Amino acid sequence: MNTNLKYIPTPYELNISEKFPELPIPEDNPLTVEGVELGRMLFYDPILSGDSTQSCSSCHTQEFAFSDNRRFSVGVDNKLGNRNSMPIINSGWYNKFFWDGRANSLEEQALDPVKNPIEMHGSWEVAIKRIKASDIYPELFDRAFNQTQISKELVVKAIAQFGRTLISDNSKYDKVLRKETSFSEAELRGLNLFFTEKADCFHCHGNILFSDAAFHNSGLDEFPNDYGLEHRTKYRRDRGKFKTPTLRNLVFTAPYMHDGRFSTLEEVIDFYSEGVKDSPTIDPLMKYVERGGVQLSEKEKSDLLAFLMTLTDSTFIDNPAFRNPFE
Amino acid sequence: MHTHIYITLITIFAIALSLFGATACNVKESGEFYINMYHVVQKENLQPEDKIYHAASGHGYKVYRLKYYLSQIILEDDKGESLSIDVVHLFDILTPKTLKFRVGKIPVSNYTRLSFIFGLDKEKNVEGGLENTLQNNNMEWPIIGEKGYHYMKFEGKYDSLHTGIMKNYHIHTGPTGNNANFITIDLPLPKPIKEQSDLIVKMEMDIHKLLHGPHDYDFTEFDHGIMDNQNAQEILKENGGDIFRIVSVNE
Numbered sequence: 183m184n185t186n187l188k189y190i191p192t193p194y195e196l197n198i199s200e201k202f203p204e205l206p207i208p209e210d211n212p213l214t215v216e217g218v219e220l221g222r223m224l225f226y227d228p229i230l231s232g233d234s235t236q237s238c239s240s241c242h243t244q245e246f247a248f249s250d251n252r253r254f255s256v257g258v259d260n261k262l263g264n265r266n267s268m269p270i271i272n273s274g275w276y277n278k279f280f281w282d283g284r285a286n287s288l289e290e291q292a293l294d295p296v297k298n299p300i301e302m303h304g305s306w307e308v309a310i311k312r313i314k315a316s317d318i319y320p321e322l323f324d325r326a327f328n329q330t331q332i333s334k335e336l337v338v339k340a341i342a343q344f345g346r347t348l349i350s351d352n353s354k355y356d357k358v359l360r361k362e363t364s365f366s367e368a369e370l371r372g373l374n375l376f377f378t379e380k381a382d383c384f385h386c387h388g389n390i391l392f393s394d395a396a397f398h399n400s401g402l403d404e405f406p407n408d409y410g411l412e413h414r415t416k417y418r419r420d421r422g423k424f425k426t427p428t429l430r431n432l433v434f435t436a437p438y439m440h441d442g443r444f445s446t447l448e449e450v451i452d453f454y455s456e457g458v459k460d461s462p463t464i465d466p467l468m469k470y471v472e473r474g475g476v477q478l479s480e481k482e483k484s485d486l487l488a489f490l491m492t493l494t495d496s497t498f499i500d501n502p503a504f505r506n507p508f509e
Numbered sequence: 510m511h512t513h514i515y516i517t518l519i520t521i522f523a524i525a526l527s528l529f530g531a532t533a534c535n536v537k538e539s540g541e542f543y544i545n546m547y548h549v550v551q552k553e554n555l556q557p558e559d560k561i562y563h564a565a566s567g568h569g570y571k572v573y574r575l576k577y578y579l580s581q582i583i584l585e586d587d588k589g590e591s592l593s594i595d596v597v598h599l600f601d602i603l604t605p606k607t608l609k610f611r612v613g614k615i616p617v618s619n620y621t622r623l624s625f626i627f628g629l630d631k632e633k634n635v636e637g638g639l640e641n642t643l644q645n646n647n648m649e650w651p652i653i654g655e656k657g658y659h660y661m662k663f664e665g666k667y668d669s670l671h672t673g674i675m676k677n678y679h680i681h682t683g684p685t686g687n688n689a690n691f692i693t694i695d696l697p698l699p700k701p702i703k704e705q706s707d708l709i710v711k712m713e714m715d716i717h718k719l720l721h722g723p724h725d726y727d728f729t730e731f732d733h734g735i736m737d738n739q740n741a742q743e744i745l746k747e748n749g750g751d752i753f754r755i756v757s758v759n760e
Contacts, residue, residue, distance in 0.1 A: 200641075201641075202641075203641045203642050203643050203646060204641075204642075275643060377651040378651075378736070378737075379733065379734035379736050379737070382734070384651055385662075385681075388647070388649065388651060389643065389646040389647050389649065390646055391643075394647050419558050419559065462675075464677075465573075465677075466573045466664040466665050466666055466677040466678065466679060467664060467677070467679060468677060469677065469679075469733050469734070470733060471676070471677065472676065
């Protein structure tokens with residue numbers, strides 16, 4: 183019944199480093215200036231949570247590259263989750279979301295936290311009612327989607343649009359690829375470890391996203407507590423497999439791993455070097471498992487760390503377009 | 510997935526066929542060409558991750574992942590005309606939709622031979638040689654000085670001491686130094702079972718053959734990676750020549 187074409191949304195222009203593949207955008211949810219702006223407001227607005235205290239940004243904060251700095255995120259009822267919040271960086275290129283890949287798009291992903299009892303613990307019905315009753319949102323939905331019929335589908339479309347703009351492509355690594363600067367000696371040695379079979383990080387973290395977005399058991403535990411992918415698939419062979427996280431902006435995303443068990447990158451590197459545990463589902467790409475890992479010297483460890491630091495993009499955490507619009 | 514197809518010679522066929530088509534208008538001039546790939550270990554259908562297979566060396570082995578490029582297809586018909594199709598496709602045993610490869614539209618003819626490159630030739634196997642997609646990005650061969658792409662990633666586990674203790678193997682093939690290491694495959698096409706304008710080739714890759722004959726691939730020797738080991742690359746190149754078989758045409 184909507185014949186109101188009062189507004190024509192403005193296409194949102196993305197300016198992405200050419201080393202990145204084309205950003206896939208769903209046909210039924212094109213990026214528009216109005217949609218992205220609405221998504222940003224909803225992302226920062228506690229209106230979606232059960233007791234109106236929490237927003238997406240409570241656990242996905244810009245200063246932490248849209249992750250949080252706690253081991254486990256705290257939900258609205260002070261309920262502690264069992265997983266470390268994931269950063270939202272270049273997520274538009276993924277087609278599997280969450281540590282166990284239980285969502286297939288950013289739209290589908292955004293449906294989950296609102297009703298999740300250990301997160302925002304609300305209901306979509308209540309959230310939509312509140313949005314409809316607000317002074318600002320009906321007009322914004324109209325502008326973004328030519329729709330005054332606000333639904334959860336439109337809410338997640340807007341949030342997903344904002345999510346797709348959270349692009350980090352301006353680290354030192356990117357600048358070197360664009361030939362705007364060059365690596366130091368230590369960084370270059372680290373890169374050689376990372377991208378060869380010596381430290382062999384690249385078979386899982388090697389592409390431009392620094393995540394193959396696939397699921398691997400990287401050998402954290404002989405007997406994993408959290409079954410990871412197995413929760414979703416029910417296959418025993420998927421025990422302890424988790425989505426490979428990006429390595430971009432690691433300085434901002436501590437603690438590390440699905441359960442935030444490591445608080446520093448030194449601990450992470452020690453783990454890959456000596457702490458890997460064998461188990462029936464460990465990934466075949468993990469090397470020298472029988473010796474506990476790839477066995478790096480102290481110098482190699484610091485070189486590898488120097489390389490990982492080149493993935494830091496401070497323009498990402500300072501970008502005014504990603505900030506809380508209510509502040 | 511995008512596949513760019515540049516069909517040379519197609520115009521010749523098209524002209525010939527349109528002349529023919531003018532007199533016999535019920536004959537279709539072109540059809541779709543598909544390659545449907547199946548993976549076996551000896552005669553058995555591959556069961557990734559679960560099933561243990563047996564290598565001649567006595568090691569048991571499991572297959573976890575297998576991805577590889579097929580490119581540069583050439584079809585030859587019974588009049589000796591050949592049709593080259595400049596195409597690149599990535600097969601991935603864990604992504605079923607990649608196994609039904611729609612090559613594109615081709616003129617109808619009696620095709621009698623099919624050849625292709627298992628891997629990527631020298632021109633394509635360079636940095637930026639393929640379209641910038643995430644799939645291709647994931648296949649990059651980032652070794653400094655010889656950048657390009659893995660043409661195959663084959664990963665799994667083997668029984669190291671014949672005791673049931675499984676160790677990892679990673680058979681990653683790609684360019685080393687001046688060797689692009691691709692393999693040219695040339696196969697006769699059997700007579701189609703059904704006469705139709707589409708050409709549907711059912712093909713099989715026998716993973717066991719890749720590990721055997723003429724050389725037995727030694728999991729223990731090449732334990733921790735072969736990306737800069739031309740000796741191992743050479744063994745796989747020689748073994749890889751006869752791993753593909755055409756099961757049927759237009760079944």
